[in-house]
Amino acid sequence: MMHRRAFLRSTAYGAAAIGLLPGLSGPAAAQTVDTLKLFVPANPGGGWDQTARSIELALKQANLIKGAQVTNVGGAGGAVGLPQFVNQWKGQGNALMVAGMVMVGALIANKSPVKLSQVTPIARLTGEFQVVVVPAASPHKTLADLVAAFKADPAKVSWAGGSAGGSDHILAGMIAKAAGGDPKKVSYVAYSGGGPALAALLGNQVTCGISGFGEFGEQIKAGKLRALAISADKRQAGIDIPTIREQGIDVELFNWRGVFAPPGVKDADRAAMIDLMTRMNASPAWAEQLKARDWTGIFLAGDAYGKYIEQENARIEAILKDIGLA
Structure with missing residues (x-):
């Protein structure tokens, strides 16, 4: 890329x-x-x-x-x-x-x-960079936690995002592959927009979510979502979220x-x-x-x-x- x-x-x-x-x-x-x-x-x-x-x-x-x-x-x-x-x-x-x-x-x-x-x-x-988030009550504190859970049992880790085949889905597949997992086993839940995906996350209906930072930014700041990683090439000014790459997974993505x-x-x-x-x-x-x-x-x-x-x-x-x- x-x-x-x-x-x-x-x-x-x-x-x-x-x-x-x-x-x-x-x-x-x-x-x-x-x-x-x-x-x-x-x-x-x-x-x-x-x-x-x-x-x-x-x-x-x-x-x-x-x-x-x-x-x-x-x-x-x-x-x-x-x-x-x-x-x-x-x-x-x-x-x-x-x-x-x-x-x-x-x-x-x-x-x-x-x-x-x-x-x-x-x-x-x-x-726009993508961000990987989990609900605030999630047991997954880091991207490594999430990836470990996925590799242990892919079916138990659901990924919420936009349309199938879109940037959110692509990023989930890239993370799975780069981490040594099978991207075909990603349990991806496609939503019609950021609103429904956000509702699913806040309702603890899915394990994690992926979207542009703008979609989840306010909920991250409010402490309702925990950001695990951002798909940028380096840390972004004013955004205290580690990149995917600095956490040992060689992935970055620009939508x-x-x-x-x-x-x-x-x-x-x-x-x-x-x-x-x-x-x-x-x-x-x-x-x-x-x-x-x-x-x-x-x-x-x-x-x-x-x-x-x-x-x-x-x-x-x-x-x-x-x-x-x-």
């Missing part, structure tokens, strides 16, 4: 790739977009939807767009919405789809005939999100969208959104982002095969 420092080293801005967006009367760098169309292959309120709303707000505050339209089509980790974006939004130069690592896994797990390779990579924007243009867009439109995201990423308005939502900026654009997507597909497919979902 790409190390976080490699994320930062590989940042690509594509600022020279400036074209004309539909409805513009001059160079994209000097104009605003009349209407940006944002396609979210998930229901309102989730991480991708939050990303789309943050993009809209930051672009408006930075005077880079005049308006935006957000369309939500949820289901199966993006596997329902992607075909619509590919077939019905083809060639629309002022449109972007928000997606991320969860879609990569969902498409593989659902054996979707429509692939992420059919859309046009524009930019990776944000990343990334980014944007894609439809298939069939003109080269000038692709270049203009890369430039639009580059300017947004450099804006104080976007920095405010990252801070407000506890997201880490991991900007990567254009061809470099496209290469990263290819690597992600291969990496996640291998992990899902380990888990038994591919």
Whole structure:
């Protein structure tokens, strides 16, 4: 997996790739977009939807767009919405789809005939570390305790998280494999969102849970959940949680999100969208959104982002095969 420092080293801005967006009367760098169309292959309120709303707000505050339209089509980790974006939004130069690592896994797990390779990579924007937690009353005080219990009897250790094949499930499988256990024996309980998973944890209905730190942060601070590990490459400022790696398990994971243009867009439109995201990423308005939502900026654009997507597909497919979902 790409190390976080490699994320930062590989940042690509594509600022020279400036074209004309539909409805513009001059160079994209000097104009605003009349209407940006944002396609979210998930229901309102989730991480991708939050990303789309943050993009809209930051672009408006930075005077880079005049308006935006957000369309939500949820289901199966993006596997329902992607075909619509590919077939019905083809060639629309002022449109972007928000997606991320969860879609990569969902498409593989659902054996979707429509692939992420059919859309046009524009930019990776944000990343979020995952955290492994247990209820406050759990006998497992450390990640080593949890892993030992799993290896002793996998069926007695239930892992709560989001959709099957998503980032939470992937991390559980990675931990099991790296610790010398059988990832196919992970007893994973998939929930529709962070809320139901949190309720199961607080009700002591599951052994442990995995989600983005933002989902569990307040309950950790309140002492209702105990954080055992975070999937970062190093300790995070202001978050007193040991990494998985420092506890002897060679695993780290970044749940990334980014944007894609439809298939069939003109080269000038692709270049203009890369430039639009580059300017947004450099804006104080976007920095405010990252801070407000506890997201880490991991900007990567254009061809470099496209290469990263290819690597992600291969990496996640291998992990899902380990888990038994591919």
